[in-house]
Amino acid sequence: MGTFDLRAVLLSLPVLLLSLTAHEFGHAWVALRQGDDTAYRQGRVTMNPAAHLDWLGTIIFPVMAIGSGMPxxxxxxxxxxxxRKFRNYVRGDILVSVAGVAMNALLAVSFAVLLFVLAASTRSMAxxxxxxxxxxxxxxIGVVVNVGLILFNLLPIPPLDGSHVMYHLLPPHLRQQYQTLSLYGxxxxxxxxxxxxxxxxxPLILVPARLLMGPAMSxxxxxLLPGV
Structure with missing residues (x-):
């Protein structure tokens, strides 16, 4: 039986918590802008992690996965x-659906910029x-996690965000059939x-992640590299 990697948990869990919080905040904030105040009334338009926390999905499952070396x-x-509250149903549904991954994209770029700043400022240190x-x-970890969240959430499998976008891209006669997938998603x-x-x-995650981190890694x- 493998050992539990506490260090990996301590490094990765705060990044994951921030990334998931930003993702859900994006959904809630854009929904409010599109006319739906449901999330706002439930206190979800906030970057406070406690408002979005799911003990199983945000803490327990990730800790077990990270600590045991699983993905x-x-x-x-x-x-x-x-x-029903959106001022324009199609526009609102698409914007709210992509808002979460848009926040993850912003975080991925932000982590990459901070990575470059840190690399540049310590370049001459012995x-x-x-x-x-x-x-x-x-x-x-911040870059990789957020790129991963983007690609995962864009999968066209209900109830992931990508399924909402796919629904509106399909011809009308196929939408009802596609919607039935939500029962098994x-x-x-x-x-x-x-x-x-x-x-x-x-492999799909590594391509954009390496592209974002390239300037810093060069x-x-x-x-600064682990194990060196």
Whole structure:
């Protein structure tokens, strides 16, 4: 039986918590802007993690996965949305659906910028402090986690965000058939997770993640890299 990697949990969990919070905040804020105050009335238009916390999906499952070396996976409490309140149903549904991944894209870019700033500011150091090396590692995790959340949530499997966009892209005569998938969407997702079939996302995650981190990695002080 493998050992529990507490360090990996301490590095990754805060990043995941921030990323999931920003994702749900994006949904709630855009829903309010589109005329739906459901999430607002439930206190979800906030960056306070407690408002979006799902103990199983945000804490317990990720801790077990990270600590045991499994692929990182987590979720927060879904933001309640009432599409009937949108000023324009199609526009509102699409904007609210992509708002979460838009926040993750913003975070991924922000982590990449911070990564470059940290790499540039420590480039000439003979031996960067261990604290900076740890911070550098967290920034890398931040880029990878947020790119992963973007690609995962854009999968056209109900109830993921990508399924809402796909619904509106389909011809009208196919929408009803596609909507019936929502009855089985969670089952499909768990099958993909438990069988490891979602591993096909890993190479797709690495391409944009490496692109974002490229400028920092090209000038990084080797002393900042883990294990060096």
């Amino acid at each position: 990182l996976l987590g979720w927060a409490r879904p933001v309640p949305v009432d599409p 031996a960067p402090p261990e604290a900076l090396s740890t911070l550098f590692e967290m920034m890398v 969670m089952i499909v997702l768990w099958v993909l997770v438990l069988t490891g079939m979602l591993r096909f996302l890993f 000038i990084v002080n080797p002393g």
